[in-house]
Amino acid sequence: xxxxxxxxxxxxxxxxxSSVVATLSQNDAIAIALEPGTxxxxxxxxxxxxxxxxYTLVDTPGFQRxxxxxxxxxxxxxxxxDRAETVAAFVRQHRDEPRFHDECELLTPLVEGAGIIYVVxxxxxxxxxxxxxxxxxxxxxxxxxxxxxxxxxxxxxDDWHKALGQFFQVVRKFNAVTAPFNQHxxxxxxxxxxxxxxxxxxxxxxxxxxxxxxxxxxxxxxxIATALEDMMGWQEKRTLxxxxxxxxxxxxxxxxxxxxxxxxxxxxxxxLRLAIEQLYQHHRIQRQEAxxxxxxxxxxxxxxxxxxxxxSKAYLAxxxxxxGAIGGAGIDAIALGSSLGTGALIGGLxxxxxxxxxxxxxxxxxxxxxxxxxxxxxxxxxxxxxxxxGYVVLGRAVDHWWQVSHRNHAGRDLLDLEPTDRHWLExxxxxxxHEIQRAFTRCRKQCSLSSDQRHRLTMAVEAALDTYGQWxxxxx
Amino acid sequence: xxxxxLTLLLEFDDQVRRDQHQAPAFLHRRDRKYxxxxxxxxxxxxxxxxxxxxxxxxxxxxxxxxxxxxRITLGFAVAGALLGILAMLGLLFYDGSGRINxxxxxxxxxxxxxxxxxxxxxxxxxxxxxxxxxxxxxxRSGEIASVLTRLHPQLLARAAHGGGLLFGLTGLAxxxxxxxxxxxxxxxxxTLDTGAPAYHHWVQTLAWxxxxxxxxxxxxxxxxxxxxxxxxxxxxxxDAARWGDWWPFVAMAWSCYLVLPRMLLLGLxxxxxxxxxxxxxxxxxxxTALRYRMETPxxxxxxxxxxxxxxxxxxxxxxxxxxxxSPVVIRxxxxxxxxxxxxxxxxxxxxxxxxxxxxxxxDDRHAIQQARLVLASRAEPSATLLTRAWEPPTAELEDFLTxxxxxxxxxxxxxxxxxxxxxxxRPSETQLAQWLRFAERQADPRLQVSVHQTPDLANRAVEGxx
Numbered sequence: 001x002x003x004x005x006x007x008x009x010x011x012x013x014x015x016x017x018s019s020v021v022a023t024l025s026q027n028d029a030i031a032i033a034l035e036p037g038t039x040x041x042x043x044x045x046x047x048x049x050x051x052x053x054x055y056t057l058v059d060t061p062g063f064q065r066x067x068x069x070x071x072x073x074x075x076x077x078x079x080x081x082d083r084a085e086t087v088a089a090f091v092r093q094h095r096d097e098p099r100f101h102d103e104c105e106l107l108t109p110l111v112e113g114a115g116i117i118y119v120v121x122x123x124x125x126x127x128x129x130x131x132x133x134x135x136x137x138x139x140x141x142x143x144x145x146x147x148x149x150x151x152x153x154x155x156x157x158d159d160w161h162k163a164l165g166q167f168f169q170v171v172r173k174f175n176a177v178t179a180p181f182n183q184h185x186x187x188x189x190x191x192x193x194x195x196x197x198x199x200x201x202x203x204x205x206x207x208x209x210x211x212x213x214x215x216x217x218x219x220x221x222x223x224i225a226t227a228l229e230d231m232m233g234w235q236e237k238r239t240l241x242x243x244x245x246x247x248x249x250x251x252x253x254x255x256x257x258x259x260x261x262x263x264x265x266x267x268x269x270x271x272l273r274l275a276i277e278q279l280y281q282h283h284r285i286q287r288q289e290a291x292x293x294x295x296x297x298x299x300x301x302x303x304x305x306x307x308x309x310x311x312s313k314a315y316l317a318x319x320x321x322x323x324g325a326i327g328g329a330g331i332d333a334i335a336l337g338s339s340l341g342t343g344a345l346i347g348g349l350x351x352x353x354x355x356x357x358x359x360x361x362x363x364x365x366x367x368x369x370x371x372x373x374x375x376x377x378x379x380x381x382x383x384x385x386x387x388x389x390g391y392v393v394l395g396r397a398v399d400h401w402w403q404v405s406h407r408n409h410a411g412r413d414l415l416d417l418e419p420t421d422r423h424w425l426e427x428x429x430x431x432x433x434h435e436i437q438r439a440f441t442r443c444r445k446q447c448s449l450s451s452d453q454r455h456r457l458t459m460a461v462e463a464a465l466d467t468y469g470q471w472x473x474x475x476x
Numbered sequence: 477x478x479x480x481x482l483t484l485l486l487e488f489d490d491q492v493r494r495d496q497h498q499a500p501a502f503l504h505r506r507d508r509k510y511x512x513x514x515x516x517x518x519x520x521x522x523x524x525x526x527x528x529x530x531x532x533x534x535x536x537x538x539x540x541x542x543x544x545x546x547r548i549t550l551g552f553a554v555a556g557a558l559l560g561i562l563a564m565l566g567l568l569f570y571d572g573s574g575r576i577n578x579x580x581x582x583x584x585x586x587x588x589x590x591x592x593x594x595x596x597x598x599x600x601x602x603x604x605x606x607x608x609x610x611x612x613x614x615x616r617s618g619e620i621a622s623v624l625t626r627l628h629p630q631l632l633a634r635a636a637h638g639g640g641l642l643f644g645l646t647g648l649a650x651x652x653x654x655x656x657x658x659x660x661x662x663x664x665x666x667t668l669d670t671g672a673p674a675y676h677h678w679v680q681t682l683a684w685x686x687x688x689x690x691x692x693x694x695x696x697x698x699x700x701x702x703x704x705x706x707x708x709x710x711x712x713x714x715d716a717a718r719w720g721d722w723w724p725f726v727a728m729a730w731s732c733y734l735v736l737p738r739m740l741l742l743g744l745x746x747x748x749x750x751x752x753x754x755x756x757x758x759x760x761x762x763x764t765a766l767r768y769r770m771e772t773p774x775x776x777x778x779x780x781x782x783x784x785x786x787x788x789x790x791x792x793x794x795x796x797x798x799x800x801x802s803p804v805v806i807r808x809x810x811x812x813x814x815x816x817x818x819x820x821x822x823x824x825x826x827x828x829x830x831x832x833x834x835x836x837x838x839d840d841r842h843a844i845q846q847a848r849l850v851l852a853s854r855a856e857p858s859a860t861l862l863t864r865a866w867e868p869p870t871a872e873l874e875d876f877l878t879x880x881x882x883x884x885x886x887x888x889x890x891x892x893x894x895x896x897x898x899x900x901x902r903p904s905e906t907q908l909a910q911w912l913r914f915a916e917r918q919a920d921p922r923l924q925v926s927v928h929q930t931p932d933l934a935n936r937a938v939e940g941x942x
Contacts, residue, residue, distance in 0.1 A: 012867075012868075012870075013868045013870060014868040024777075025777050026777040027777070045777075046776075047775070047776070047777055048774075048775070048776040049773045049774070049775055049776075050508065050512060050773045050774055051774075051776075062868075062870075063870070064870050064871035064872065065870070065871050065872050065875070066872070067836065067837055067872060068837065068872070068875075071836070071837055099871075102871075121866075124864075124866045124867070124897060125897060127809065127810055127833060127864070127867070128810060128833055128834035129809045129810065129832070129833035129834060129867070131834060152866075154897065208773060208775050209775065209777075211772060211775075212775045215504075215768075215772065219500040222500070223500075226496065226497075275499075278499070278501075279500060279501070281777070450623065450625060450626075451489060451492060451493070451623055451760060451761055451762060452623075452626070452761065454761070455761030458761075
């Protein structure tokens, strides 16, 4: 078994080394700030598969005194053949010297055999200042790759590309904040090309990461399906004595239960948000206060949300027809087909009509007061009787998933969930629409879903995730 | 851990439900760890045994649900046993005014056979004609949403065949009892134009299965011919004992065409139930997910590694100061390239030097010496150090300033002027802030940060004054 490759991410201070590591290691805990010296110690981030390390990324401090280091190296080297050894000697000699602390930290992994990932900022002009650093790195004799990470808006990457090409085996552009996932994989493959012995292990890593991505989408669909089931079937209950009931007006009781019902739904949606973010290893999105800003703008129960995420009457009618037809087909089955499909037709028409006439209002669940039993009465509120509510929750959840799954771990911007301007669910295959509609109907009747029904709903939600992704892609 | 596939399926379904609220990462870790360490196979039975062993969970819910079905099966059995007695008593009702019609008994047996077949067909087709009734009974327990619902046709078929078998057995016992205690007179009668030979042929065909086993139970042509009766008219004289000779045939027909099929179909229902339970387990969504978790490696991307970086304070307390007209301007690391602003170009009163960046350390020292010569002759010496605003100040600049402070006249004002990529624009506030913080960290009262008065800024200042 060959030793797992190590890649040291090095460069000038404040050029996005930590951002690159944060994105590739999916770690949003790495501090990234526009200040040199944020990273003072090397930190290793291994990729483990079943506990076995495939490769390790090492985040390092930036060069602080490259010209002094280079002067020392030149003074102690006789020929090109002793350069790597001279760099090792430098590290040994200055290991405990605070003056060269950062240089020793970044050169140590290279001396130990790590590959070089040199990061520069392509949004600022090329500077010959970097040549001391690049020369030192070349002296280590390690396989090397340069990354042009554009932090700002300007683009000087062509100049950088030409200059870096003279020092490094491979030069790639990679924006740590915006690069899509397939670019992460492509970059990892490029790491593997630096050294033949690393290629297989990096290919394996790419395969595992792709699988993980697909698995996460499935899991996200399951989380969303579970939340939909919970929220569509939620009923708020309160047990009251006869005295309490007579002392409280029906309106007050309804308002109280309504508020609690809303509160629960909001909390449930929040827990779904957190679960999706944790699934994608984003643990700090809330600290950016994105949720608060977003919720004040687009509340779950606001009219804006309904108009944005709800579906059209035509959509509901189609989905309702499908769900009704399946129910009607049961009658045909009982009649051993002698009804010639009339059951399916009638069921479909009834389903479509019901969805068409009652589907355009986000009607709220009504208050119900149960019979008196042992001096107590139970008042209940919910579940919501309008499928539109489910589509509102689904639309918001899918959009949130998309944003989170496409967000790199170096990103520090506010997660702004802008509402879209059309009903993308209409692009969903009819089969999946019916499945979702059927599950909603079952939930609001408070019939829990069987494992199989839940599985089918999860598959339909997964299809919705794909549809939304394609729709976003087409939208650009 | 039960060996029965039905119990296994229910326990598996329960576990999948319990797992529903667990974090996916936890489930993956748990099951992958089990798969890597298990040495007794990865089948659901072993997996469940492993989980139950760890949690010390006794079987509970599963037993309750199955007990409910045991009660349903028992209900069918009791009803079948009672109905079997009653049905046989009804069939053999004999008040001396007529004969017990064999054709009716054979028709009843045929009906039972059809019912048994229909029960099996509905089980294989998955129909639930009594589903609504069972649902009402099981709804309270929450069973309605469990995987057991999908086994209702098979469970009902098993219960029905159990009841049918007991129906046949108690009917047979009743027949034998009545044969012993009563004088039964069998005959055959039909309105159809059927002669005794045809009836005999038909009866012999029915008796074929046991003709070698019990020849006495196969009626001969004489018995058939002599025991035909008509409700109207006078019956021909016959030996009274001959009327009772039919009972072995009736007992064997009942056993062969009612009891035996029920017995076989009950066995088939049992096997079908096991197979169906096994198939449901294999096709269970949770099973697919479990296999996937067991087979898919756990990927740790390093996100759990503790980040040890200290996020720096990003506030700056120092302010920007006016830019002095210095006799010495030093371009640090190529600042001011490609075009140096007019305010900093060399003239008779201003010397422009270069340091840092591509320059060697010797060049830096030389620049400091040259600047010292100029500054030494000034009453209020000041030097301007142009830098690239976007490049963070490094330790090399710090070293340069320390050396300069040491070499230059005491009290020399050193002014850092960060320039934007476009020298005619003011650098961004973020870029300026890092230079202000750098100046602060040096704790040097004669070190300040200024911005170049770009035409844009100058115009704004003039507009402000007017």
